Amino acid sequence: MIPFSDSLFKKLWLTVTAAILITVLYSYFLSYLFYEKLYVDIVEESLLEEGNRLASDYTGGAVTDELKQQVEWYNEKSESEVFLVSNPKELSACLPYSIDYETLIGKEERDQLLKGEPVLKSGFEERFGRKILAVAIPLLDNSRLEGIIYLYVPLAKISELTVDFSFLWLVGGVLFIIIAAFLGFKMLHRLTRPLAAMKQAADKVSGGDYSARVDIDSNDEIGQLAKAFNHMSESVQKEDEKKREFLADVSHELRTPISYIKGYSEAMETGMIKDPDEKNKYLKLINRESVRMVKIVEDLLDLSRLDADEYRLIKHPFPLSQHIDDFIVKYGPALKEKNIGLSLDLDPDVIINGDEGRMEQIFQNIIDNSIRYTKKGGTISIILTKHADGCKVEIADTGIGIPKEDIAKLTERFYRVNKARSRADGGTGLGLAIVDKLVKLHNGKMEIESSLGKGTSVKLYFPIVE
Structure with a gap:
């Protein structure tokens, strides 16, 4: 069993949990920043509106005491601090904290006020222990700065505004992380369990137990992987059985x-x-x-x-009828010894692109079987004709025949219909297996038909050179 510290399940679970935790923290801080920005914008907009409303009462000329009293009265009612001064330098005497006039209203700010534009100022004030947001509204008369309405307010900390919200967010975030981590644990455990089962099955297969299978019903990628593993295991098991059978047959x-x-x-x-x-x-x-x-x-x-795919054919075009004529000559003594008649009907116009040596090996294995299993006085016929697939070579005999249930197994290695008889006749049980592979290497196909007591017909189909 894989240690938890090295398991894919742990790595996935930690990754998912970390992703959830990062997402929650990121969402919290992002909302924190957005909410603070929104709050500052609202306060800033409110100060500008207040200042502009107060400035609307100014009708020109020097700032009157009546207007100053009006602003003082408003200051007592307003949440923000409001001052009206005739000279910017008076601000240092009005503000409840030390201030450098040149820092507060410098040359650039003065030029901005002379254009009739408000000046926004913000900064941290240790006396209040918080950030201060201020607005200076100019009072102009014919481009002459007659006074300044100055409003400022200490900004509340976001934690003060959202103390309840932050508490609920914290509780909800913790609960969400716990629930998500638990559900992720369950989900990933279910997700990785088939992989663990496949790992155990793979260990069994590597140990020689090819019967190991993975029982998974899902149709997702893991289910498809399990099906592929089962198919592989089944194939390996069949190949192992074939190998054992092959070695047993060889020995x-x-x-x-x-x-x-x-x-x-x-x-x-x-x-x-x-x-x-x-x-x-x-x-x-x-x-x-x-x-x-x-x-x-x-x-x-x-x-x-x-x-092993190491068989390399040396192909070239040649007339198949001439090849069969030249090849069959060497079987004269064997045919004469068993008094077997030979009938040839060969189309001389058939040209194929093949390996003459391997084509001879194909015909030799088939003719050897025909002669071996045809009784004395029988006949063997070879017919070569053109066909829709190219050409057809039919080799038929009047031999003992093959049961229908055995025909499909004839191309298996060492397969014999009658093992004792085949050994006595000298057959290896490998001839038709070789024929089948060589025919396929020539892009052809082989069909076998047979009836017990009547004979066997082997049909070979090859492409031709037009």
Whole structure:
């Protein structure tokens, strides 16, 4: 079992939890900034409106005592502090904290006031322990600065304005994080559980237990991964079974000729056989079994190269009818020995692009089987014609035939309809497996039809050169 500290589940859960925590904190601070900005804007706008309303009572000329009294009366009623001065320098005497006049109303601010524009000032004042927001409204008479209405207000801290809101936000945020972390834990546990199951199944497969499967019903990516894993495991299991069966068949196939050779050679070596005719008979048997062993090894090497994709065809165009004519000549003695008739009907116009050596190997394996399983006095026919798929080569015999249930298995390695008879006749059980692969390498296909007691027909289809 994977330690929790190294598990994907922990990493995902910590990532999700951290993302939730960062999101909550970010939302809080963002709302904090937005709310403070909104509050400052409202206070600023309120001060400007107050100042402009007071300034609207000024009708020109020097600032009168009556207007100053009016502003003082308003100051007592207003939440903000309001002063009316004739000279900006008087502000330092009106404000309840020390101030540098040049800092408060400098040259740029004075020029701004002379243009009739209000001046906004803000800064932290230690006496109040908070930020101060101030507005200076100019009173102009023919571009002459006759006075200034000065309003200021200490800004409330955001924590003072939102103490209840902050408390609720904090409680709600903590609860949200706890609930989200719990739900994330459950969700991620459910999400990663199939991965843990696949990991355990993979360990079993790597240990040789190919029957391991993952039981997942979902159709998401993890479910598809589980299906792919099960398919892979099933394929590996089948391949392992085929490998075991193949090794068993190889050992069984080689055991028989080896035991014959060993037994006959020991009999001759110990002098048990003294009759020259018997010795010759045993020598022929030893030679026959050694030939069978060589044939099995050669076929196995061919199949190994075909399976490993190491078989390279050397293709070129050639007339298939001429190739069959030249090839079939070497079977004359074998056909004559069993009194088997041969019928050829070959279209000379058929040209294919193929490897002549491998094409001969294809026909040789099929003809060998036809001769092997056709009784004396039978016939073998080879017909080459053009076809919709290119061309068709049909090799038919009047042999013993094959049961229908065995036809589909003929291209399997070492498969025999009658194992005892095949071994006696010298077959390896690999010929048709090689034929099937070589035909496919030529972009062709093979069909086998047979009836017990009537014979077998092998049809080969190849593309042709137009």
